[in-house]
Amino acid sequence: MFKAIKEDIRSIFREDPAARNTLEVIFCYPGLHALWMHRVAHFLWRHRLKLCARLLSTINRFLTNIEIHPGAQIGRRCFIDHGAGVVIGETSEIGEDVLIYAGVILGGTSLERKKRHPTIGNRVVIGSNAVILGAITIGDDVKIGSGSVVVKSVPDGKTVVGVPGRIVDNGHTPLDLEHGKLPDPMAQAIRVIMEEQDLMEKRIGELEEATGKHTTILAVKEDRKAIERQFSDGSGI
Numbered sequence: 001m002f003k004a005i006k007e008d009i010r011s012i013f014r015e016d017p018a019a020r021n022t023l024e025v026i027f028c029y030p031g032l033h034a035l036w037m038h039r040v041a042h043f044l045w046r047h048r049l050k051l052c053a054r055l056l057s058t059i060n061r062f063l064t065n066i067e068i069h070p071g072a073q074i075g076r077r078c079f080i081d082h083g084a085g086v087v088i089g090e091t092s093e094i095g096e097d098v099l100i101y102a103g104v105i106l107g108g109t110s111l112e113r114k115k116r117h118p119t120i121g122n123r124v125v126i127g128s129n130a131v132i133l134g135a136i137t138i139g140d141d142v143k144i145g146s147g148s149v150v151v152k153s154v155p156d157g158k159t160v161v162g163v164p165g166r167i168v169d170n171g172h173t174p175l176d177l178e179h180g181k182l183p184d185p186m187a188q189a190i191r192v193i194m195e196e197q198d199l200m201e202k203r204i205g206e207l208e209e210a211t212g213k214h215t216t217i218l219a220v221k222e223d224r225k226a227i228e229r230q231f232s233d234g235s236g237i
Contacts, residue, residue: 004039004076008032011077015099031080031100034066041070072106075122085129089117095140096122103129109151110135121156 012029013019025032037060044053053070061067066080068088075096080086082102088094091114092106104126108116118132121139127146132138136153144150145161154160158167 005036007077008035008079011079011097015079016081030064030066031083031086034060034064034068034080034083034086035074035078037064038068038070038072038074041068042072042074045070072117082128091115091135092117093119095120095124098123099125101126101128101130101146105131105133107131107133108135109133118150 009022009025009032012025012032019025019029037056041053041056041060044050044056050070057068057070064083066083066086068074068086069090069092071090072088072092072094074088074094075098077096078094078098078100080100083100085103086100087105087107089106089108091108094106098120106118106120110116115135117135119135119137120126120132121137121142123140124138124142124144126132126144127148129146130144130148130150132144132150134151136151138144138150138154139156139158141157142154143159144154144165145159147163148161148165149163150160150165152165154165154167160166161168
């Protein structure tokens with residue numbers, strides 16, 4: 001028991017540069033409190049004291065704003081950073097050394113009494129407000145970008161972003177999840193379309209020069225500028 005507590009505290013120092021000392025971690029990290037109370041609730045759940053387990057999980061939610069069903073299985077050294085709004089469903093299974101940010105939902109997609117929540121592998125990073133739905137498997141060392149909605153299983157070592165979630169790399173990636181630097185598949189697709197449009201406009205311009213006829217559609221150009229502003233990453237499209 002004490003070994004597990006020490007591991008939890010060490011994992012916070014490893015993952016959060018804001019952690020300054022042990023007392024601060026013990027008293028000021030609701031994600032840590034939520035995990036400790038969940039372990040007690042899960043023990044009660046496994047020993048068929050399910051009403052007591054649910055009552056404790058409800059108190060846990062009230063105190064930490066983190067909702068973990070007592071039936072969920074959570075591995076060692078899991079760290080829920082900030083944690084506000086996190087929801088972990090009954091049949092969820094979470095591996096070891098998993099990092100979960102605020103607003104993450106591990107939800108179910110079935111009303112049947114069966115496995116209906118995700119299985120999360122080891123060393124997975126789940127970005128803030130990400131939603132993972134259904135009895136799918138997220139492999140080891142996977143990174144889920146902020147705001148992603150994942151409804152299909154993900155192999156080991158992949159990075160997933162977008163709605164619905166798309167795999168955007170083909171190999172293992174470092175554990176650090178720099179949310180602001182993850183690729184945006186939708187923006188990339190828009191860029192490709194606009195590059196092709198630029199080429200077409202250039203060719204049309206050459207034809208107009210040759211024929212002496214010129215047409216300008218200001219409304220379309222204004223719409224394009226609006227789209228560019230929306231999908232720009234700061235360096236232009």
